[in-house]
Structures are given as C-alpha cells and as structure tokens.
Amino acid sequence: MTETLNNQKGFSVIKLTIxxxxxxxxxxxxxxxxxAIRYYDIKEAVSGAANRALTDKRDDLIRNEFSTRLxxxxxLEIPPTALSIMREPSRSKVSAKLVYQEQIKYIPFDYIHxxxxxxxxxxxxxxxxx
Numbered sequence: 001m002t003e004t005l006n007n008q009k010g011f012s013v014i015k016l017t018i019x020x021x022x023x024x025x026x027x028x029x030x031x032x033x034x035x036a037i038r039y040y041d042i043k044e045a046v047s048g049a050a051n052r053a054l055t056d057k058r059d060d061l062i063r064n065e066f067s068t069r070l071x072x073x074x075x076l077e078i079p080p081t082a083l084s085i086m087r088e089p090s091r092s093k094v095s096a097k098l099v100y101q102e103q104i105k106y107i108p109f110d111y112i113h114x115x116x117x118x119x120x121x122x123x124x125x126x127x128x129x130x
Contacts, residue, residue, distance in 0.1 A: 041076065042078075060080075063080035063081075064080050066078075066080070067080040
C-alpha cells in the first residue's frame with residue numbers, strides 16, 4: 001500500500017519522458033513551421049511568376065520583372081539582385097533556371113535555415129519551382 005502511494009506522489013520516468021517529448025515537439029515546431037510556410041509561399045509564387053518572367057532573354061529585365069510580380073501579386077519582397085539566372089544548353093534549346101536562396105535566422109538559438117528555390121524549364125514548356 002505504501003509503495004502505490006509513493007509512486008503516485010513521485011515523479012516517474014514515464015512522465016518525465018512525456019514532458020521532454022512534448023517540449024521537443026514544440027521546439028521543432030518553432031524552428032520548422034515558419035520555414036515550411038515561407039518555403040511553400042515562395043515556391044508557389046516562383047512557379048507562377050517564372051512562367052511569365054522567363055520569356056525574355058535579357059537577365060536584368062527578367063530579374064526586375066520577376067521581383068515586381070512577386071511583390072505585386074504575392075507580397076513577397078525579393079530584391080532583383082538576390083535572383084540568379086543560369087542558362088544551360090540542352091538538345092533542343094537553351095533551358096533557363098532561376099535560382100533564389102534565402103536564409104532565415106532564429107535569434108534566440110543562433111540557428112540559420114537556408115531555403116533554396118529553383119524554377120526550371122520542363123518538357124511541357126512550363127517553369128516549376130522546387
């Protein structure tokens with residue numbers, strides 16, 4: 001009888017493990033949920049804007065057009081200088097890739113997460129972001 005009373009009053013290993021798991025879940029949610037939301041926002045915006053912006057061959061105009069479309073239509077402020085365009089020769093034509101990289105820094109943990117977005121020409125003539 002006294003053993004059951006002591007176990008009920010005490011702090012068991014199972015409770016401690018559950019509390020630690022709950023704290024870890026909140027910690028990882030704090031780190032990765034904003035990154036995931038930002039990643040999918042940028043990915044959708046990049047896919048839509050790249051289909052319209054990468055038709056021109058002048059890189060400075062592509063960067064400016066792409067940046068203004070993202071700002072006007074999606075509210076994403078990406079400076080044109082942060083975008084880099086790579087052109088690669090393929091069998092039929094020169095395919096274009098538009099690359100954007102963003103770093104998110106978490107102040108209390110001094111943790112930096114990098115988001116890479118690439119809009120690449122597909123076989124069907126569209127640009128998809130990944």
